[in-house]
Amino acid sequence: GNSVTQMEGPVTLSEEAFLTINCTYTATGYPSLFWYVQYPGEGLQLLLKATKADDKGSNKGFEATYRKETTSFHLEKGSVQVSDSAVYFCALKSGGSNYKLTFGKGTLLTVNP
Amino acid sequence: GAGVSQSPRYKVTKRGQDVALRCDPISGHVSLYWYRQALGQGPEFLTYFNYEAQQDKSGLPNDRFSAERPEGSISTLTIQRTEQRDSAMYRCASSLSGSLVVTDTQYFGPGTRLTVL
Numbered sequence: 622g623n624s625v626t627q628m629e630g631p632v633t634l635s636e637e638a639f640l641t642i643n644c645t646y647t648a649t650g651y652p653s654l655f656w657y658v659q660y661p662g663e664g665l666q667l668l669l670k671a672t673k674a675d676d677k678g679s680n681k682g683f684e685a686t687y688r689k690e691t692t693s694f695h696l697e698k699g700s701v702q703v704s705d706s707a708v709y710f711c712a713l714k715s716g717g718s719n720y721k722l723t724f725g726k727g728t729l730l731t732v733n734p
Numbered sequence: 735g736a737g738v739s740q741s742p743r744y745k746v747t748k749r750g751q752d753v754a755l756r757c758d759p760i761s762g763h764v765s766l767y768w769y770r771q772a773l774g775q776g777p778e779f780l781t782y783f784n785y786e787a788q789q790d791k792s793g794l795p796n797d798r799f800s801a802e803r804p805e806g807s808i809s810t811l812t813i814q815r816t817e818q819r820d821s822a823m824y825r826c827a828s829s830l831s832g833s834l835v836v837t838d839t840q841y842f843g844p845g846t847r848l849t850v851l
Contacts, residue, residue: 625776657842664738665777665825665842710776720765720829721790722840724776 623648627711627725634701634732642696642728644685644711652713654678654687654694655722659708668696668709701732736760738843740826746849747816755811755846759828766809767840768801771823783809816850823847 628643646652656668656678669678674689683698694711711725739758747753759766765784769777770793780793785806794800798816803809813820827840 664844665827667839667841670839712776719838720767720782721779721793722767722769722777724778726774726776 623652623713623715623723625711625713625723625725627728629728631729631731634730636703636732636734637700638732640696640698640701640705640730642709642711642730644694644696644725646692646694646711646713648692648713648715648723650715652715654685655712655714656683656685656694656696657710657712657724659710659727661707665710701730703732703734706730706732738826738828738841740824740843740846742846743844744847744849746851748851749816749818751816752812752814753816753848755813755824755826755848757809757811757826757828757843759807759809759826760841763828763830763841764806765829765831765838766803767827767829768809768811769825769827771825771845773822777825780811813848816848818850821848821850 624647626645653672655670657665658668659665669680671678671687677686685694685696708727708729710727712722741756767782768780771777781791781801783803798814801811823845825845827842829838829840831838
């Protein structure tokens with residue numbers, strides 16, 4: 622079956638630090654990969670996605686590259702801000718089930734000024 | 735435009751009571767999904783509708799859980815005879831194309847926090 626393994630949190634960084642949140646997956650077929658973000662008190666929002674190998678998704682300074690050889694989709698940002706403090710979820714949909722998202726457990730990021 | 739809305743945002747109930755959770759998807763979205771999220775975990779799939787048809791209910795934990803979307807828009811997730819283990823955040827999402835396109839984006843509502851005492 623499908624599964625997503627995310628880096629355990631919480632992660633605490635100072636403003637302008639570099640961020641990496643690791644995500645690896647197991648899936649049938651050729652999955653699409655997603656990062657969702659949940660800001661305090663809000664619902665899940667799509668941050669970025671990639672639909673095939675070597676695709677890079679990017680948004681709001683965040684990037685993630687779909688690496689088929691290592692089954693990974695690590696989230697990176699060069700310089701985090703206090704406003705990036707949130708819970709980040711890695712997720713996938715596989716070709717065998719085009720509608721069912723499988724999520725990781727989430728990683729809490731706190732950015733201090 | 736308006737996003738996915740859910741009501742109530744918070745629900746506290748006593749064990750054994752029935753609860754109904756409502757989801758109002760984005761206008762024009764064909765597909766609707768329910769997920770359940772325990773504390774410290776990611777959301778887990780419960781069920782999926784394409785228009786009014788329930789295409790997949792494999793994630794519903796047992797027969798106390800049911801969902802409907804009678805007119806292809808608003809959906810209700812009902813839990814009968816609630817138990818403490820049902821306490822969780824229940825999230826609804828909607829999307830434009832559903833199973834037709836694997837890249838179809840799901841837009842989530844704010845969730846309903848259910849607490850069963």
